Amino acid sequence: MIPASFDYVRPESLEEACRVLGEAADSGDDVKVLAGGQSLLPLLRLRLAYPSTLVDLGRLPGLRGVEDRGDHVFVGALTTHDEVLRSAVIRERAPLLALATATVADPAVRHRGTLGGSLAHADPAGDLPAVALALGCVLVARSGDGEREIPAADFFVDYLETALGPGEVLTGVKVPVLGAGWGFHYEKFHRSAQAWAIVGVAAAVRRSDGVVEEARIGLTNMGPAPVRARAVEEALRGVEVTSPGPGLGPGPGSGPGSGGGPGGAADPVAEACARADEDTSPPADLHARPDYRRHLARVLTRRAIRSAIG
C-alpha cells in the first residue's frame, strides 16, 4: 500500500494550476489532479495508477463553498461532502444533492472527499454523477484558454472519463434550483453501509394536481457512465398519481418479471418504472450480474418515484 514515487505540485492559484496542467499536457506527462483523494489515493496506494506528477488543488482559494444564485446554487468544486451536507442552502434549494451525498461512503471519507472530485472522477458507481445528470447541473471548468460551461449530459463521457480536457480544472457546479411542486429522492441499494451502490436511482418529480408533469431520473451504476432513464421519464408524464394498493409480493408461482408491483389493477407508475433498464448496459461484478441490476433498476426506480412523490 505504498504508491510509486511521483512529483508533487501544489499550485497557489487557479492560474498556476491551469498553467501546470497545460504544460504537463503539452509535454505528455501523466498528471493527476488531487482534490480530496477519496478515489485517487486508493488507486495510488494499490499501484493501480502511476502518475508522474500529482497536482494538489487542496490549497486553491475560492473553490470551496456554496452560494445561492437565485436560479441555481453554485457549489465550489473543492467543497467537501460534509460541507454539502451541512449547507442549509443545499438542503433547502437542492435537496436531491443532499440526499445523495448523505449516502456517500462514511463520515471520515465525507470530510475529505469533494463534490468536484467525485464528478471529475466519474465513477459510474459513484452516487453524485447520476444526481448531476438528473438535475441537469452545469459544470464549470477553467483552463489557460478561459472558462467554459459543460452540461452534465455532455460531461460524463465513458467509464472514468469526462469532457474535461488536459489542462482543464473543474472549478464548480451550477445546481439548478427546481421550484415548487418538485419532490426528490435518492434510492441507493448496496450490500453494506460503506459499499458502493449496486444500483442507485436519483429522482426528481414535479406534480401538479395529482398528475406528473415532469420526471428526471438518473441511474447510478447501470452502465459505464451515469444514464438518464428517459423511457420512464416519458412514460410518467401525465400519469395520475394514486397511492399504491396493498402490497402483493411475487408469491409462489409468480414469474421473475412480475417485480412485485402493487397488485391487481394496473399501476401506471409501476408500469412506467418497469422500463427503467431500457437503454442501459449494466456491468457484471462480484455483487450483481446484469440481469439482476436491470431488475433492481426497475424496482428501485419505482420506489424512488414513489418516495419523491411523497
Add this chain to the structure above:
Amino acid sequence: MTEQLDAGMVAGRIAESDQLGTPSAGHEVGRARRRKEDARLVTGRTTWTDNIQLPGMTYVAFLRSPMAHARITRVDTSAARGLSGVVAAYSGRDLAGEQGSLPCAWPVSEDVLIPDHPPMAVDEVRYAGEAVACVVAVDRYRAADALEAIEIDYEPLEAVLDMTEALTEGSPKVHEGASAGNRAFTWRFSGGDVEEAFRDAPVVIERAYVQQRLIPTAMEPRAVVATTDGDSFTLYSSTQIPHVLRVMLALTTGIPEHRLRVIAPDVGGGFGSKLQVTAEEVLALLLTRRLGRPVKWTESRSEGNLTAHHGRDQLQRIRLAADRDGRVRGVQVNLLADMGAYLMLITPGVPLLGAFMYNGIYKMDAYDFTCTGVFTTKVPTDAYRGAGRPEATFAIERAMDELAHELGMDPVELRRRNWITHEEFPYTTVCGLTYDSGNYEAATERALALLGYDRLRAEQADRRDRRDPVQLGIGVSTFTEMCGLAPSRVLGSLSYGAGGWEHASVRMLPTGKVEVVTGSSPHGQGHETAWSQIVADALGVPFEDVSVLHGDTAVSHKGMDTYGSRSLVVGGVAVLAACEKVKDRARLLAAHMLEASADDVEFADGTFTVRGTGVGKTIQELALATFAAHDLPEGFEPALDADATFDPDNFSFPHGTHLCAVEVDTETGAVRIRAYVAVDDVGSVVNPLIVEGQVHGGIAQGVAQALFEEAVHDAEGNLLTATMADYLIPAASDLPVFVTDRTETPSTTNPLGVKGVGEAGTIASTPAVVNAVVDALRPFGVDDVRMPCTPERVWRAVTEGGDR
C-alpha cells in the same frame, strides 16, 4: 410472558457495576469491571509491533506471485540490489539452503501428505500471493519500489480450484510428485451402527452445504520485527502464540531455543489468523541473521487478504435419519475440506475439531464422519474463529430445520424432542464426549420469551397470507461447542503435536502488590482484567494491585497461548491454582508469625487469622516478611511465589439458544435482521462485560459469514476480494441491536465453573441467520440459500426457487 429487552440493558449493567462502590476484597469475580487494558489499547498509547523502532532498522518487502500455479523459470534481483537504499534482495532459491519448511503440527492421519512448504517459493508457486523474492531496504518505501525492479519469469501451470474436480483422476496436481493426487488425507470416525440407523428410516434428510472461504480480517495487520545481537535473536510478532512460535521457529531455523526470544506485544485481534507460523516470521529471522540488522515487515490490508491463512472452505454433505415423530436416529457426514496449497500449523486439524460436534446437543444412536482434505492452488486455510465447530453447528442446525419442515413440526419443538435434558447430565454422546453440564431447556425458554416467538410466528403467517413483498423468517440455533482446548491426552490421541495445558505464576512483591505471569497470550480478550479479578478474590488483594505479564517468552517462560476459547478455562484456572499455592505458603508463614498451628489459621478477605482470636496477618504483611526474611519457619524459602500448570481432564461445553428474525425484501433480495436474541450459557462468569463483548463480536462475525463475507477467486485462481472494497465486512450500522442474556450452569470440569465464550457467538449465529432467511422463503419453495446470502442470491432463490 413475553419480555423485551433493549440496548439499554448493557449500559444498565455497566452503570450498575460502577455503582458497586469501592472495591472490596472477595467480590471481584462476577463484576462487570471495565477492562484495565482498554485505555492504552484504544488510544494507541502502547506497543504494537509496527510501532517498534530499533537502531539500524531495515524493512523487507515481498514480491508475490501474480499466478495461482506456475513454474519459476528465472529470477533476477540484480537491478533491485543496485537501487539506492536497498540493502539486499533475494529469491527463494537464494535462501533455499537455509529457509527450511513451514511446520504442520497436526499430522492427522498416517497417510497424511505434508508437502514441503518453503517460506519463499523456489521452483514453483502454488497460490497467487505466494512470496517469490524479497527486498530489504533502509525504508519501506524504497523496499516497495525496488520490488518492481526484480525480473521474474513464470511458466504457467493449470490452477486447481474446485475440490471435487481436484479429486478426479485427470486433474492437474498441486504437488506434482504426490501419489494420492490432490488428496491430503482422509479421516474417519464413527460411533454406533449407522447402517442400522438409516435402514428403513421413515425420514431421511440429505443436504449439501457450502462453507465458503473466509478471510479472518483482524483489525491489526500482521507485523514482524526481528533483531539480533549476533548471538541471540528476538522476534516481535503480532501473534496469538509466542510460546508455540518460539518452539516452532527454533525447529525451523535451527536457532537454538534458548537463544531465541519471542515477544507478542499488544496484539490487535487474530480470530485464528495469528495462530500460525508464517513465512514472514521465518524469513525475518533468516534475514536478520544474514544481515546483522533488525528487519521489519508489516503487511498491507490487501497483502494480508492475499496471504494470511483463510478460514472455513468446506463442502458438507449431511444425512440425517429420523422417525416420523421427529426422533433423530443417526447422522452421517461427509466433508471435503479445502487445505489450499500447503498444510500449515493446524490446517488439516481444523475440520477434525468439528468432527465430534455434528451431533450437536442431540441424542442419537449412530454417527459417522468422513473428511477428505484436498489440495488446491489457493492460500492455505487454517484456524478461524470457531475452527471446525461453526461448520458442524451450521450443518446440524440447518439439517434440523429441514427435518422440522419435512415433518411439519415447529423447529423448536423438534429440538426439544431430541436434546439432552438437563437431568441427563453428565451425558456421553454418540461421539464419546462427556458433556458435563447444561440446561438447554432454560436457555431456550428464555430466548423464546425475549424474542416474542409466538407473536412473530403470527406475524409471519399474516405476511404470508397477505403475500407481503417483505416476508418474515425466524431462525433457530441451539448449539453447543467443545471449548477449553484441551486435555493433553485427548490431543495426543488426535495426533496433535502439543499438549493443552496452561501455565501461570503468581509473585508477591515486597509492598504487597501482585504480579501474575500467564502463558495465555491475549490479543484483545481482556486477560489483564479477568485475571486480576480472579487473583483479587483468591488472595484478597485489591483489583488495582494486580498486574498481569504476558506475551514475552523471556518473562512468561511457559505457555500454550490463546485460541479455542481456552484462556479462561485453562489459563485462568492455572492462575487460580497458583493463587491457592501462594495461600498455602502464606498460611504456614502466618501460623509461624502468629505462633499458632496452621490448622487453626483461617483465611478471609486477604487476612490470615487465628480462629477465634481476631489476631491476624494480612497477605501484604506476609509478603513483606518474606522480603525481610528475618523470621521464617525452619526451612521456609523466603518467598510466597508459586507456579501452577493446569491440564484439564475434559473439555468444557458452553451452549445456548440463538434466535434470529429477518425481514426479506423479496423484490430486491435484501435481508434485514429484525431481531436477534442470544441466550448463552458459558458457565460461571468472571466479568459479564467481557462476556457481553465477546458475544456481540462473535455474533457479528457469524452474521458476516451468513450474509456478507466470501473470498472469491476468478477462473485463474486470482483472489478478487483482495481489498476491503470487495471483501465486505459488516459495519456496526449493518447489524441490529443484539438482545443478550445468560443462563449460568457452572462447568463441573474446572474449579472456576467457567466454559469459555470467545467463539460461542460465531458458532451459534451463522445457522440462526441462514435458517431465518430460508424460513422466510419457504413459500417460494426455497430450501437453501448459499452463504453469504447476498441480495442477488436471495433474489435468484425467490425467482428461480432456489440457488443450490
